[in-house]
Every structure is written in C-alpha cells, then in structure tokens.
Amino acid sequence: MSLPDDLHRPAYGSATLADVLPSVSAALGVGRADRLGLADHLHGARRVAVLLVDGLGADLVRAHADLAPTLAGLAAPLGDLQAPCPSTTPVSLTTLGTGVPPGAHGVLGFTTDVPGADRPLTHTHWTDDPDPDTWQARPTVFAELAAADVPATVVGPYAYATSGLTRAAYRGARYASAVSPGDLAAGLVRSLAATDRALVYGYHAELDLTGHVRGVDSPSWRQQLAHVDLVVAQVLDGLPGDACLLVTADHGMLDVPAGTRLDVDSTPALSAGVRLLAGEPRARYVHALPGAADDVLAAWREVLGDRAWVVGRDEAVASGVFGPVADDLVARIGDVVALARGTWAVTATRQEPVPSVLAAYHGSLTATELAIPLLLGRGAAL
Known part of the structure; x- marks a missing residue:
C-alpha cells in the first residue's frame, strides 16, 4: 500500500x-x-x-x-x-x-x-x-x-x-x-x-x-x-x-486542536484484541493479542478512516518508511502501524494521561x- x-x-x-x-x-x-x-x-x-x-x-x-x-x-x-x-x-x-x-x-x-x-x-x-x-x-x-x-x-x-x-x-x-x-x-x-x-x-x-x-x-x-x-x-x-x-x-x-483528537480509551473498538499500545499520539504501534492482528487492523482502519495511514506491520516495512528493517528488529514494530494525517492525534487518556493533554505533537510523516x-x-x- x-x-x-x-x-x-x-x-x-x-x-x-x-x-x-x-x-x-x-x-x-x-x-x-x-x-x-x-x-x-x-x-x-x-x-x-x-x-x-x-x-x-x-x-x-x-x-x-x-x-x-x-x-x-x-x-x-x-x-x-x-x-x-x-x-x-x-x-x-x-x-x-x-x-x-x-x-x-x-x-x-x-x-x-x-x-x-x-x-x-x-x-x-x-x-x-x-x-x-x-x-x-x-x-x-x-x-x-x-x-x-x-x-x-x-x-x-x-x-x-x-x-x-x-x-x-x-x-x-x-x-x-x-x-x-x-x-x-x-x-x-x-x-x-x-x-x-x-x-x-x-x-x-x-x-x-x-x-x-x-x-x-x-x-x-x-x-x-x-x-x-x-x-x-x-x-x-x-x-x-x-x-x-x-x-x-x-x-x-x-x-493539535481538541477537535482532531481520537481517544483510544473512549473508543472500545480500538482496544479490542490489543495487547499493548505503543508509539505516541501521531505514530501508533498497536500490538495485538495472539491471533487478533487481522481483526485489530480492520478495526483501526474502519474507525480512523482517512485520519491516519493504517497498515499492517509487513506493509509498513515494505513501504520503506523505516529504511530496510533488519529481521531481528521487525517485531519492535506494531502488528498495526497508524501514522496520523492532518492535525489528528490518537491519544490514550487513561493509559497516557500526561501525553494525551499536550498542545502540540510530532511523529508522523x-x-x-x-x-x-x-x-x-x-x-x-x-
């Protein structure tokens, strides 16, 4: 992709x-x-x-x-x-x-x-x-x-x-x-x-x-x-x-204005099947529970729509955005990668209370x- x-x-x-x-x-x-x-x-x-x-x-x-x-x-x-x-x-x-x-x-x-x-x-x-x-x-x-x-x-x-x-x-x-x-x-x-x-x-x-x-x-x-x-x-x-x-x-x-923030902790569909949420509000790595990666990817794509570029790990690696990724480092990238578009941010107000209330961000492309x-x-x- x-x-x-x-x-x-x-x-x-x-x-x-x-x-x-x-x-x-x-x-x-x-x-x-x-x-x-x-x-x-x-x-x-x-x-x-x-x-x-x-x-x-x-x-x-x-x-x-x-x-x-x-x-x-x-x-x-x-x-x-x-x-x-x-x-x-x-x-x-x-x-x-x-x-x-x-x-x-x-x-x-x-x-x-x-x-x-x-x-x-x-x-x-x-x-x-x-x-x-x-x-x-x-x-x-x-x-x-x-x-x-x-x-x-x-x-x-x-x-x-x-x-x-x-x-x-x-x-x-x-x-x-x-x-x-x-x-x-x-x-x-x-x-x-x-x-x-x-x-x-x-x-x-x-x-x-x-x-x-x-x-x-x-x-x-x-x-x-x-x-x-x-x-x-x-x-x-x-x-x-x-x-x-x-x-x-x-x-x-x-x-990032208040109107372009999406809170994972207030959006149940974004938490289903998720083992670990990593990254930061404009560059999310989502690690899925065993066997749930496809469902997590589908849910994040549906909910985020055009607010982020949402892809699976293999697609993200193949895109070249990280440069060539060494085989022993691939697992550090989430099963799902979500890079924000526009001024959107994917916050997590309960898991990350301080980062979620900042005024400005970076991380995307x-x-x-x-x-x-x-x-x-x-x-x-x-």
Missing part, C-alpha cells in the same frame, strides 16, 4: 538526518561517504560543531525569522533535510548518531514493545534494561571518529549523561554535561577550543518541551525560540577561526514534521 499524498517517505541516503554525521565525518577525513556533499561547504574546517535543537522544524524557523535573526542569517546550502520515521526524538537522535535509518539501528519509536518481555520500553526513560549496547548494536559515528583519533564530544543535559539513549546514540564520545542553555553554548565553544581537530555535538531540549506543553503558536514558544537564537549567536561568537557550526533538528511540530533545517556558520578564517 502506497502512502497518502500528504505523507512522505524519508529520503534515506541522500537528504535525511541519518546523512549528517557521516558527511561531517567524511569532511574531517574519516569514515563513510559524504552523502550530502558537505566537504565543499565546510571549506576544509578541522573542527565542526553540530547543534541539534529539539523541535526546531524548518517550517517553524521560516515562519518566525523575525524572532531568530541569527538563525535566519545562516546559510542553508543544502535546503531542508528530513527527519526519520517516526519523526520523534529517540528515533532521530539514534539515527543521527549511527548514521543509519531506524530499521537498521532498532530504536523505532518513542515507546516500543520489548519482544518476548510483554512490556514497553520508553526510550526517554531508559537506563540499562534492555542493555543499550545490544538493543542498539550498530557502531556510532562518534566511535568511528574516536577510533581515528579525532576527538568526539557530546555536550548535553546533565540528567541524560548515563541514560540508555545516550549510550545507544552517542557511545564512543566523551559526554560533557550542561546545566543550562548558556552552559551548553559555553561547553560547545570550550570543547571546540580544546583540540585542533574535533567533532563537537550539542543537544538543546527546551524548545520541544515548550512546544509540547504550550503549543508552537504560543507566546511561550516564540520566547523560547528567541532564546535558542541567542544560544546560536553565542556559539558563533566563540567559534574558532577554522571551525564551522551546523544547526539542525530532530523533527518539526504542529499544534507530514511535510511539517519531517522538514528540518541544516544551517551553516563558519569561523572567520574559512
């Missing part, structure tokens, strides 16, 4: 988040192919900083250029890139760190089933069960750089320093904890200055959180965007002369959720 016209398959291998770090690594003289052709734009930089701002969708940057003059003034030599599927933070961060699509690295959703354990794994709350080194076994670009004697540093929130997701996505890098956005900016500059050849990656979390809670069409979100712009300006001000800064994101985001920027600033010597 092909995707609806308003949903898009990520262009893995040519223009996605998976292609950023391999291209940076190649520009630094290490590792994989320069899929994005970044070497021409980095002009021989020996130090590169990559700042990922959670929730900084390309459409949102363009819509609010007046609030983010520093971002608006950066070059965008390659145009927009695309997030992976689902377009959500754990999937995107692991895609960035490994340089491969989700179907290869196995972090396939915000929450996924742990096959054989009959329990979900929420990747943002992950510690050491399952073991991150086996749950996500692919080597990272950070490790490849470190093995080639190119220092690799991750500057991120102190609370995530030892998380399972950090180990899965960033292993091989030195983790430098930041306690605030200002500390993040200073940490990026400090890490760049520490050596004459390096990759330094920074993660900024607050814009996404503000969007989820207040909405992307809120004064709070706009104020937070202005603070992001200040962080970028601070990094640029401290950029060594032979260094470059790339600014990107993990996904876009959109507000609309253009706004997929489009992420790749913005470039250069040191004075380049």
Whole structure:
C-alpha cells in the first residue's frame, strides 16, 4: 500500500538526518561517504560543531525569522533535510548518531514493545534494561571518529549523561554535561577550543518541551525560540577561526486542536484484541493479542478512516518508511502501524494521561514534521 499524498517517505541516503554525521565525518577525513556533499561547504574546517535543537522544524524557523535573526542569517546550502520515521526524538537522535535509518539501528519509536518481555520500553526513560549496547548494536559515528583519533564530544543535559539513549546514540564520545542553555553554548565553544581537530555535538531540549506543553503558536514558544537564537549567536561568537557550526533538528511540530483528537480509551473498538499500545499520539504501534492482528487492523482502519495511514506491520516495512528493517528488529514494530494525517492525534487518556493533554505533537510523516533545517556558520578564517 502506497502512502497518502500528504505523507512522505524519508529520503534515506541522500537528504535525511541519518546523512549528517557521516558527511561531517567524511569532511574531517574519516569514515563513510559524504552523502550530502558537505566537504565543499565546510571549506576544509578541522573542527565542526553540530547543534541539534529539539523541535526546531524548518517550517517553524521560516515562519518566525523575525524572532531568530541569527538563525535566519545562516546559510542553508543544502535546503531542508528530513527527519526519520517516526519523526520523534529517540528515533532521530539514534539515527543521527549511527548514521543509519531506524530499521537498521532498532530504536523505532518513542515507546516500543520489548519482544518476548510483554512490556514497553520508553526510550526517554531508559537506563540499562534492555542493555543499550545490544538493543542498539550498530557502531556510532562518534566511535568511528574516536577510533581515528579525532576527538568526539557530546555536550548535553546533565540528567541524560548515563541514560540508555545516550549510550545507544552517542557511545564512543566523551559526554560533557550542561546545566543550562548558556552552559551548553559555553561547553560547545570550550570543547571546540580544546583540540585542533574535533567533532563537537550539542543537544538543546527546551524548545520541544515548550512546544509540547504550550503549543508552537504560543507566546511561550516564540520566547523560547528567541532564546535558542541567542544560544546560536553565542556559539558563533566563540567559534574558532577554522571551525564551522551546523544547526539542525530532530523533527518539526504542529499544534493539535481538541477537535482532531481520537481517544483510544473512549473508543472500545480500538482496544479490542490489543495487547499493548505503543508509539505516541501521531505514530501508533498497536500490538495485538495472539491471533487478533487481522481483526485489530480492520478495526483501526474502519474507525480512523482517512485520519491516519493504517497498515499492517509487513506493509509498513515494505513501504520503506523505516529504511530496510533488519529481521531481528521487525517485531519492535506494531502488528498495526497508524501514522496520523492532518492535525489528528490518537491519544490514550487513561493509559497516557500526561501525553494525551499536550498542545502540540510530532511523529508522523507530514511535510511539517519531517522538514528540518541544516544551517551553516563558519569561523572567520574559512
């Protein structure tokens, strides 16, 4: 089954988040192919900083250029890139760190089933069960750089320093904890200055959180965007002369009105035969009880109609939205996959009380959720 016209398959291998770090690594003289052709734009930089701002969708940057003059003034030599599927933070961060699509690295959703354990794994709350080194076994670009004697540093929130997701996505890098956005900016500059050849990656979390809670069409979100712009300006001000800064994101985001929410817990037909509800409101994985997969698929298709693209696991895998999926990872995907269309969300007010009352979401494959920027600033010597 092909995707609806308003949903898009990520262009893995040519223009996605998976292609950023391999291209940076190649520009630094290490590792994989320069899929994005970044070497021409980095002009021989020996130090590169990559700042990922959670929730900084390309459409949102363009819509609010007046609030983010520093971002608006950066070059965008390659145009927009695309997030992976689902377009959500754990999937995107692991895609960035490994340089491969989700179907290869196995972090396939915000929450996924742990096959054989009959329990979900929420990747943002992950510690050491399952073991991150086996749950996500692919080597990272950070490790490849470190093995080639190119220092690799991750500057991120102190609370995530030892998380399972950090180990899965960033292993091989030195983790430098930041306690605030200002500390993040200073940490990026400090890490760049520490050596004459390096990759330094920074993660900024607050814009996404503000969007989820207040909405992307809120004064709070706009104020937070202005603070992001200040962080970028601070990094640029401290950029060594032979260094470059790339600014990107993990996904876009959109507000979901009350009228385009469908509650699983208030819709009995969506719960019949279901063993586990995973994913998130705009990218659902539905795991069926033994023998019930066909009935669950039929029920979800009938109830959701054109509010979502609803397919069985095999159809979802064959569509290519995850990239090629390794055989040992397939079961992490639901028996039924439902990717929201328009501004629809499939909430679960009893099972997921906090996520179900958020103002804005992401996770599906609309253009706004997929489009992420790749913005470039250069040191004075380049």
